[in-house]
Amino acid sequence: MTASLDILSPGLATTVQDLGRPGYLHLGIPAGGxxxxxxxxxxNALVGNAPDVGALEIAxxxxxxxxxxxxxxxxxxxxxxxxxxxxxxxxxKLDVGRSHCLLLGDEVDIGAVAGAAILYAxxxxxxxxxxxxxxxxxxxRGGLGGWHGRALKAGDRLPLARHRVEDRAEAMLEGLELPPxxxxxxxxxxxxxxxxxxxxxxxxxxxxxxxxxxxxxxARLFGPPVSPARGHDIVSDAISLxxxxxxxxxxPIVLRCEHQTTGGYPKIATVISAxxxxxxxxxxxxxxxxxxxxMDEADAARRAYAASVESLPARIKPVPVEVDLASRLxxxxxxxxxxxxxxxxx
Amino acid sequence: xxxxRILPAGDAALVVDFGDRIERAxxxxxxxxxxxxxxxxxxxxxxxxxxxxxLMISYQPxxxxxxxxxxRVGDWMVEAANVAYPxxxxxxxxxxxxxxxxxxxxxxxxxxxxxxxxxARHTAITHHVYxxxxxPGQPYLGDLPAELALPRRVSPRGKVAAGSVGMAMTMTCxxxxxxxxxxxxxxxxxxxxxxxxxxxxCQIMPGDRVIFEPIPxxxxxxLTKPAAEGGLQPRFESAEGGLFT
Numbered sequence: 001m002t003a004s005l006d007i008l009s010p011g012l013a014t015t016v017q018d019l020g021r022p023g024y025l026h027l028g029i030p031a032g033g034x035x036x037x038x039x040x041x042x043x044n045a046l047v048g049n050a051p052d053v054g055a056l057e058i059a060x061x062x063x064x065x066x067x068x069x070x071x072x073x074x075x076x077x078x079x080x081x082x083x084x085x086x087x088x089x090x091x092x093k094l095d096v097g098r099s100h101c102l103l104l105g106d107e108v109d110i111g112a113v114a115g116a117a118i119l120y121a122x123x124x125x126x127x128x129x130x131x132x133x134x135x136x137x138x139x140x141r142g143g144l145g146g147w148h149g150r151a152l153k154a155g156d157r158l159p160l161a162r163h164r165v166e167d168r169a170e171a172m173l174e175g176l177e178l179p180p181x182x183x184x185x186x187x188x189x190x191x192x193x194x195x196x197x198x199x200x201x202x203x204x205x206x207x208x209x210x211x212x213x214x215x216x217x218x219a220r221l222f223g224p225p226v227s228p229a230r231g232h233d234i235v236s237d238a239i240s241l242x243x244x245x246x247x248x249x250x251x252p253i254v255l256r257c258e259h260q261t262t263g264g265y266p267k268i269a270t271v272i273s274a275x276x277x278x279x280x281x282x283x284x285x286x287x288x289x290x291x292x293x294x295m296d297e298a299d300a301a302r303r304a305y306a307a308s309v310e311s312l313p314a315r316i317k318p319v320p321v322e323v324d325l326a327s328r329l330x331x332x333x334x335x336x337x338x339x340x341x342x343x344x345x346x
Numbered sequence: 347x348x349x350x351r352i353l354p355a356g357d358a359a360l361v362v363d364f365g366d367r368i369e370r371a372x373x374x375x376x377x378x379x380x381x382x383x384x385x386x387x388x389x390x391x392x393x394x395x396x397x398x399x400x401l402m403i404s405y406q407p408x409x410x411x412x413x414x415x416x417x418r419v420g421d422w423m424v425e426a427a428n429v430a431y432p433x434x435x436x437x438x439x440x441x442x443x444x445x446x447x448x449x450x451x452x453x454x455x456x457x458x459x460x461x462x463x464x465x466a467r468h469t470a471i472t473h474h475v476y477x478x479x480x481x482p483g484q485p486y487l488g489d490l491p492a493e494l495a496l497p498r499r500v501s502p503r504g505k506v507a508a509g510s511v512g513m514a515m516t517m518t519c520x521x522x523x524x525x526x527x528x529x530x531x532x533x534x535x536x537x538x539x540x541x542x543x544x545x546x547x548c549q550i551m552p553g554d555r556v557i558f559e560p561i562p563x564x565x566x567x568x569l570t571k572p573a574a575e576g577g578l579q580p581r582f583e584s585a586e587g588g589l590f591t
Contacts, residue, residue: 025395025404026380026552027540028482132542142482143523144542190353190361190400235366236479236486238395238402240359262397262479270356295412298357302407 003069003128004157011063011110013215016127016146016158017120018054021135025238025261029144032258033137035216035280036118038309039078039178043122045312046075046099046171054129054136054146055122059215060283062110062119063152067102070164073124075099077173078281079113098172098319099124101165116178117214117283125162139258141217169318176315181278181286184254184271185293185301186244190237191266194228195246202226203268203290208252210286216258219282225250228266236262242271242279244290256280274301350375350423352416357407362419363400368488368516373476376401377553381431382422390415396552397477398486433553435472438520438535440511440558441566442468446534448506449499453513453530456496464532465560467494473518473556481525483540485550487518502528509535511558533558536569 017040020033034040034057041051049055056063062081076083076096083094086107094100094108096119102108113119129136129147138146147158192200208221232248238261239245245253245265254271256279271279272293282288293301353361362379364372379401380394390410395402405415442465444450454461473487490513498514503526506512510521512529519529522540535558539550550556561569 022404023393024482025402026393026478028478028480028484142542144482149542187354187356190355190363235368235399236397236477237363237400238355238359238361238397238479240355240402240404242356260480261395262477267355270354270359272356273358295354295357299407299411302357306408 002157003072003160003163005072005123005160006066006068007063007152007154007156007158008066008107009064009154010152010156011058012061013059014063014152015057015138015140015150016054016129017057017137018135019052020137020257021133021145024133028261029133029139029142030258030261031241032139032145032216033135034120035257036078036116036120036277037280038277038305039118039281040120040122041309042173042176042312043075043077043120045316046077046097046173047073047122047124048171049122049124049126051309053122053126055120055126056152058110058113058119058121059117061112062121064107064109065158067104067106067108068157069160069162070104072102072160072162073099073165073170074102074108074121075171076110076119076121078119078178079116081113081119082111084109084111097176099170101167101170115180116281118281123160123162124165125160128159128161141258169321171316172319173312173315174317178281181282181288183289183291184275184279185291185298186242186269186271187293187295187298188269189267190270191228191234192268194230194234194266195226195268196229199226199229200268203252204292207287207289210282210284210288211251212284214282214284216256218253218255218259221252221254221288223251226252226268228268230266232266233264234266236264237267239263239267240270241276242273243267244269244271254279272298272301274298274305277305352419354412355402357412359402359404360412360415360419361400361402362423365399368398368476370474370489373398373474374553375426377431378426378429379422380552381429382426385425385429386418386422388418397479431553432551433555434551436550436554436556437559438537438556439561439565439569440469440533440535441561441563442533443563443566445563446507446566447511447532448503449512449530450532453496453532457494459493464494467491468513468518468532469558469560471557473558475550475552475554475556476517477552478550480519481521481523481540482542483522483550485520485539485552485554485556487520487556489516490518496530498528499530502526503531506531507534509537509539511535534566536561536566 132145143149208223211220392404
């Protein structure tokens with residue numbers, strides 16, 4: 001039989017993403033990949049995948065899908081979400097931050113996400129999708145990678161790499177709360193010298209709201225305008241992840257992982273790499289400030305981020321048997337929906 | 347040696363900036379530096395991104411710290427003065443017919459030329475590929491003579507077809523995919539500039555040269571179908587090393 005997730009409803013903008021395809025900016029192709037690489041790594045770790053396996057990136061509202069494989073293992077990480085599993089007519093809530101076993105015919109509904117914009121749903125073994133330019137990440141504007149180069153649609157049958165998963169203790173991540181993004185750290189450059197000191201000060205003293213068009217490419221921010229001293233047009237220059245452009249209206253645009261590769265607005269500062277996952281988590285309507293740091297501080301932050309990534313495997317614990325017993329029995333069809341009332345109590 | 351500035355672009359990229367202008371000689375310095383870095387195969391450099399006026403270097407700061415990279419840039423600048431980078435010549439078929447070129451008639455009126463004269467002047471130029479950007483595989487070509495120079499459209503078009511050839515100021519762009527666009531569209535090529543199913547998918551690279559060859563509408567239509575199936579490629583003309591430094 002085939003092994004797939006049959007998409008009943010796609011969610012708002014659900015795409016397959018891995019850690020991206022660095023190395024093609026010079027061809028006009030952004031690295032892309034997960035907006036929040038930290039959460040992708042966590043979700044993958046929970047199902048025992050390597051960090052760079054492709055998972056579903058869910059923005060704001062998730063998909064509803066049917067499991068068309070003998071068994072599968074899912075783990076969600078990132079924003080909080082209300083995830084409902086329906087098996088043989090019985091509904092049960094699935095927690096974010098731990099793995100769960102799914103069976104043939106299960107329906108999973110990942111509803112609205114909260115606390116951040118992005119949630120990852122990783123599946124043990126990942127998807128059976130051929131990489132494009134070294135990655136399974138979807139680059140929608142370029143029609144490249146992922147599932148036919150686009151976001152999921154109802155009726156898609158997304159092939160899973162694994163046809164069944166082992167019955168084993170489920171995994172959970174404890175004590176790992178993602179704080180809401182209220183501040184992003186930046187370093188000067190490349191065009192900070194296009195701005196007078198009072199304009200730079202205004203930028204750092206202001207709070208900006210994330211505009212409604214924010215997506216994987218970038219986010220327009222709304223707040224006190226910043227004006228460049230030398231005009232808002234420069235001869236096109238390369239853009240990097242985290243570049244903060246100041247266009248003619250003075251409202252900053254912060255570029256995310258699927259940014260255009262070149263642009264003609266001066267860039268007042270650049271978000272440091274340690275804060276790229278936090279930048280990816282920013283949701284429409286969030287408020288954010290920018291904190292100016294030195295290159296040494298950026299280096300220290302990057303090392304701290306790398307340490308938190310490295311600590312992920314050690315933070316993963318088996319779900320205690322007493323907590324998991326009921327759901328495991330349920331998964332094994334040894335108990336009926338009658339017992340579900342008990343499950344709701346724990 | 348030329349003047350340049352090193353500007354940080356976060357903690358994993360820096361920009362070697364040669365000036366805020368579009369100028370062939372300046373862009374050739376950018377391309378020569380990119381080649382000098384490529385020749386060095388240094389660990390920690392992820393890639394270089396040439397633009398009109400600068401070269402961005404993406405790097406892994408844990409392998410190649412910022413201060414060390416800045417010193418290496420000085421070495422590479424010295425080597426760039428004597429480096430040759432490849433410059434291939436492409437002949438790209440373009441149909442200059444108003445049915446596939448929505449701005450051709452208006453451009454002709456604004457420039458006081460006939461559509462045929464626009465095509466004749468545009469195909470007479472050997473265009474230099476300054477950079478790729480904005481969309482995958484999208485080349486920025488120059489330079490247009492003063493008689494073809496005009497500003498962008500006042501109101502950008504919501505979408506132009508894949509293969510559209512547009513002009514603004516001194517630049518010509520070819521759009522590999524359907525896209526919103528503010529340039530004046532004067533023609534369309536049946537060739538696919540970017541095909542993600544084919545390796546890295548890009549044929550035309552920064553430093554290459556492009557000559558547009560006029561084709562009649564009937565030829566365009568005949569070529570469009572095989573091009574859509576991946577059949578037609580722009581003809582590869584030569585592969586001599588250009589020395590523009």
